[in-house]
Amino acid sequence: MPAALLNLGSVSIERVEESSFAALDPFEVYPEVTAELLAANAQWLMPRFLDAATQRLILSFQGFVIRSGAALIVVDTCVGDCKARRRPGFDKQRWGWLARLEASGVSCDAVTHVVCTHFHVDHVGGNTRLRNGQWVTSFPNARYLFPRLEFEYWSSPAGIRALERTGDYMTDSVLPVIAAGQAELVAPDHAIDARVGLRPAGGHTPGSVIVDVQSASQRALLLGDVLHTMLQIRYPDWSTRFCMDAEASRRTRRAILDSCADQDIWLLPNHFPAPTAGQIERCGGHYLWRYAGEGTLAGFPGSST
Numbered sequence: 001m002p003a004a005l006l007n008l009g010s011v012s013i014e015r016v017e018e019s020s021f022a023a024l025d026p027f028e029v030y031p032e033v034t035a036e037l038l039a040a041n042a043q044w045l046m047p048r049f050l051d052a053a054t055q056r057l058i059l060s061f062q063g064f065v066i067r068s069g070a071a072l073i074v075v076d077t078c079v080g081d082c083k084a085r086r087r088p089g090f091d092k093q094r095w096g097w098l099a100r101l102e103a104s105g106v107s108c109d110a111v112t113h114v115v116c117t118h119f120h121v122d123h124v125g126g127n128t129r130l131r132n133g134q135w136v137t138s139f140p141n142a143r144y145l146f147p148r149l150e151f152e153y154w155s156s157p158a159g160i161r162a163l164e165r166t167g168d169y170m171t172d173s174v175l176p177v178i179a180a181g182q183a184e185l186v187a188p189d190h191a192i193d194a195r196v197g198l199r200p201a202g203g204h205t206p207g208s209v210i211v212d213v214q215s216a217s218q219r220a221l222l223l224g225d226v227l228h229t230m231l232q233i234r235y236p237d238w239s240t241r242f243c244m245d246a247e248a249s250r251r252t253r254r255a256i257l258d259s260c261a262d263q264d265i266w267l268l269p270n271h272f273p274a275p276t277a278g279q280i281e282r283c284g285g286h287y288l289w290r291y292a293g294e295g296t297l298a299g300f301p302g303s304s305t
């Protein structure tokens with residue numbers, strides 16, 4: 001078993017990466033970004049968060065494993081293998097994430113719960129795998145906890161139209177779970193056990209949730225896409241073009257950053273590069289990020305390092 005990323009009392013959290021690469025053009029992601037702003041932040045952005053050669057933002061795509069008592073919980077299942085997608089970097093890839101999960105000591109058969117923080121292409125793909133030309137569930141003994149609002153939106157005419165942008169992941173990665181009888185449509189504050197539960201975090205998508213882990217007075221929040229990149233620590237009001245309600249997304253992000261700043265609370269934004277987990281500090285009128293085991297980011301405005 002790999003060393004856990006975080007140990008909170010009796011609960012451990014591990015990350016299993018599918019990929020990490022210079023995935024996104026910042027101008028595709030953020031309406032407010034300018035060449036001048038990128039240049040002003042170049043010292044801390046490069047090379048860890050912005051690839052100098054391509055000028056693209058470096059994102060991790062990953063899932064998390066929470067071990068809590070008898071529960072073995074997978075949170076978000078990445079892009080997945082062999083899935084037909086519009087974005088070339090996602091299209092019919094073979095990342096081998098499920099094999100990596102198994103190699104890390106997590107038997108797919110032993111997983112008890114799968115949580116999708118939201119139904120975007122890079123959070124549901126590993127829900128299913130191809131077997132004899134059919135999409136079958138990757139975790140045959142798990143309950144898949146789908147936020148009810150999220151399922152209802154992506155099953156609506158507007159949601160189905162929105163799938164044209166990315167490829168129809170509902171058909172290959174969500175509906176087979178329903179057909180297998182393994183899905184549970186849950187409330188945004190659903191409790192998995194006494195230590196792990198969901199919290200509503202709408203904005204990025206209508207039914208987005210985060211996962212709240214509390215054990216032995218320690219706490220971690222698995223944030224899904226409330227934050228996409230470190231630029232949103234610098235500019236917390238920036239929502240992405242992928243956020244369906246930019247204003248609600250901003251409110252959700254601000255509320256979480258405000259309530260977690262200067263607290264002993266670990267934040268795990270799904271796409272932050274390794275080691276992903278960090279804590280937030282308030283510094284004057286803005287925020288600083290401190291990765292687990294590191295100081296604040298060198299060159300970040302207000303950082304002492």
Ligand SMILES: [Zn+2]
Nearest residue numbers: 120122123225
């Ligand atoms: Zn995402």
